[in-house]
Amino acid sequence: MKADSEARTSGEAAAAFPPGTFRPSPGRAHPLRMLAAHTRTEAILTLRHGEQALLTLIIPLGLLIGASTLLPGAVDAIVPRILALAVMSTAFTGQAIALGFDRRYGVIKRLSATALPRWVLISGRVLATLIVVALQAIVLGITAVLLGWAPPAGGLLLSIPLLVLGTVTFGAAGVLVGGILRAEIVLALANAIWFVLLLAGGLAVPPEELPGAVGILARFLPSGALAEALQAVLTSGQPPGLQPVLVLLVWGAAAGGLASRTTRPT
Amino acid sequence: MSPNADSLAVEVRGLSKRFGDTAAVAGLDLGLERGSVLALLGPNGAGKTTTVEICEGFLRPDSGRARVLGLDPVTRAEQLRPRIGVMPQGGGAYPGIHAAEMLRLVASCTADPLDPAWLLDILGLSAAGRTPYKRLSGGQQQRLSLACALVGRPELVFLDEPTAGMDPQARRLVWELIAALRADGVSVLLTTHLMDEAETLADRVVIVDQGRAVAEGTPDELTAPPHGQQELRFRSQPALDLELLLAALPEGCRATEVRSGHYVVHGAIDPQAVSTVTSWCAHHGVLAQELRVSRRSLEDVFLELTGRELRN
Numbered sequence: 001m002k003a004d005s006e007a008r009t010s011g012e013a014a015a016a017f018p019p020g021t022f023r024p025s026p027g028r029a030h031p032l033r034m035l036a037a038h039t040r041t042e043a044i045l046t047l048r049h050g051e052q053a054l055l056t057l058i059i060p061l062g063l064l065i066g067a068s069t070l071l072p073g074a075v076d077a078i079v080p081r082i083l084a085l086a087v088m089s090t091a092f093t094g095q096a097i098a099l100g101f102d103r104r105y106g107v108i109k110r111l112s113a114t115a116l117p118r119w120v121l122i123s124g125r126v127l128a129t130l131i132v133v134a135l136q137a138i139v140l141g142i143t144a145v146l147l148g149w150a151p152p153a154g155g156l157l158l159s160i161p162l163l164v165l166g167t168v169t170f171g172a173a174g175v176l177v178g179g180i181l182r183a184e185i186v187l188a189l190a191n192a193i194w195f196v197l198l199l200a201g202g203l204a205v206p207p208e209e210l211p212g213a214v215g216i217l218a219r220f221l222p223s224g225a226l227a228e229a230l231q232a233v234l235t236s237g238q239p240p241g242l243q244p245v246l247v248l249l250v251w252g253a254a255a256g257g258l259a260s261r262t263t264r265p266t
Numbered sequence: 267m268s269p270n271a272d273s274l275a276v277e278v279r280g281l282s283k284r285f286g287d288t289a290a291v292a293g294l295d296l297g298l299e300r301g302s303v304l305a306l307l308g309p310n311g312a313g314k315t316t317t318v319e320i321c322e323g324f325l326r327p328d329s330g331r332a333r334v335l336g337l338d339p340v341t342r343a344e345q346l347r348p349r350i351g352v353m354p355q356g357g358g359a360y361p362g363i364h365a366a367e368m369l370r371l372v373a374s375c376t377a378d379p380l381d382p383a384w385l386l387d388i389l390g391l392s393a394a395g396r397t398p399y400k401r402l403s404g405g406q407q408q409r410l411s412l413a414c415a416l417v418g419r420p421e422l423v424f425l426d427e428p429t430a431g432m433d434p435q436a437r438r439l440v441w442e443l444i445a446a447l448r449a450d451g452v453s454v455l456l457t458t459h460l461m462d463e464a465e466t467l468a469d470r471v472v473i474v475d476q477g478r479a480v481a482e483g484t485p486d487e488l489t490a491p492p493h494g495q496q497e498l499r500f501r502s503q504p505a506l507d508l509e510l511l512l513a514a515l516p517e518g519c520r521a522t523e524v525r526s527g528h529y530v531v532h533g534a535i536d537p538q539a540v541s542t543v544t545s546w547c548a549h550h551g552v553l554a555q556e557l558r559v560s561r562r563s564l565e566d567v568f569l570e571l572t573g574r575e576l577r578n
Contacts, residue, residue: 017443022416023419023450024450024451025377025378026350026378027378029374034374041363044367102361105358105360106356106357106358106359107359107361109358110411110414114347114376115347115376116375
């Protein structure tokens with residue numbers, strides 16, 4: 001065959017690719033450079049994704065503006081819950097759906113096959129989620145201030161570790177759901193859980209205002225715990241109670257421990 | 267030079283891997299010499315991908331061992347990965363990432379990468395540089411995947427069905443690329459079920475069926491007829507008298523009319539035998555058409571070795 005004999009001739013290939021073009025020169029980039037590149041990619045992809053932006057920014061922003069306008073004087077009570085919602089949207093629902101589809105498209109395996117160490121693969125995703133949550137918090141915070149929100153400065157500082165803890169806890173739960181199921185099931189389940197936790201998990205409505213058992217349960221859910229803790233620090237400026245922090249820590253440890261065993265690359 | 271452990275980029279001995287009741291790989295041996303191209307040729311489900319994924323450290327073998335650049339691919343994955351390039355079957359990238367972003371991300375993991383823009387250009391992906399991965403065609407995804415495997419200047423690449431889903435032009439280009447890799451001293455382990463791909467590219471071919479190596483050698487060795495087993499085919503008028511021909515041919519030759527007017531002579535085909543056949547035709551006053559002394563094609567060898575299973 002003509003094609004075969006031509007491709008066999010090394011001169012033909014040499015014409016297209018000068019000798020030495022592919023001379024091996026393997027090596028690993030500096031880990032921090034890999035971490036920066038991976039974090040940047042993850043953050044950009046999250047911000048560029050339309051449905052994710054709706055979930056992570058448009059809905060919390062709409063709820064913040066709508067509720068503050070309908071309930072004058074309630075902005076101080078509304079902002080902590082909106083921040084908790086933003087954390088849950090990004091770290092749990094957004095992360096789970098993104099991971100579900102990333103697995104479907106083979107990206108985890110593709111990246112595992114590069115020099116990226118495992119810790120960079122995980123840290124990059126975590127850092128990107130923290131960056132997106134930080135951007136959300138800034139946009140929501142500025143909007144809230146324009147709507148008359150005036151939190152104590154100490155409370156703002158205390159809210160930062162709480163937002164980080166909430167992001168890591170919800171992120172671990174997101175990885176747990178997104179790391180094992182099929183992409184379509186992840187999509188349905190992550191949105192359903194988001195909706196249930198919003199309405200009955202102590203986010204939209206404080207646990208003490210929820211009926212009976214639901215209200216008690218909500219205190220032990222990460223949604224209710226994060227909302228209550230943020231509410232406490234952002235209204236009083238005092239550290240949160242031990243209970244909501246413990247609830248977040250236990251959920252985060254349980255989900256993370258389980259996810260590290262169940263997460264599949266494809 | 268006989269292959270020894272130091273000259274092997276990949277060495278697999280007695281490799282076995284089961285998935286449930288299915289033995290994907292069952293006692294496979296193979297060796298890829300540094301700077302050469304080895305093709306794993308086999309039908310779908312022969313165990314090619316499983317073998318490659320064990321060599322890449324994605325799977326642990328049940329028994330036997332794989333050494334890649336002298337390292338255990340599972341326990342030494344972190345040392346090994348920066349030195350190898352991997353093109354997984356079906357590619358792999360973030361669904362929403364642009365083609366150029368994906369290649370830059372993979373490039374940024376390596377110390378001395380090729381220029382991603384140049385690599386996209388030679389693979390015909392420049393125009394698709396800002397297209398999200400999920401909207402690339404199958405062939406474009408394959409080419410991006412190949413670019414990701416090469417961008418880090420690896421010393422060994424694993425290409426799992428590198429031309430699957432590609433049009434003939436792209437296939438030619440990939441073949442040229444693999445020839446250039448080999449010329450520059452890169453070791454290449456590729457899987458394929460395309461005979462011409464294996465025949466064109468590979469220094470050595472291992473034919474795999476049901477998890478075992480059923481034949482191994484250079485394409486020439488594999489397609490060489492066993493001594494005295496060449497064949498000569500020609501076409502002429504039907505129903506010529508073969509008795510006369512057999513009497514004239516050397517001892518041990520067989521002549522048959524396989525279909526009306528299609529003749530095959532098996533045996534030691536030398537110049538004298540060819541002359542005997544044409545003289546015999548002249549004696550009958552007919553012309554021997556399409557006369558051809560053939561080697562077996564790799565496809566003949568492949569079907570001979572694996573065909574029974576395909577028909578079952």
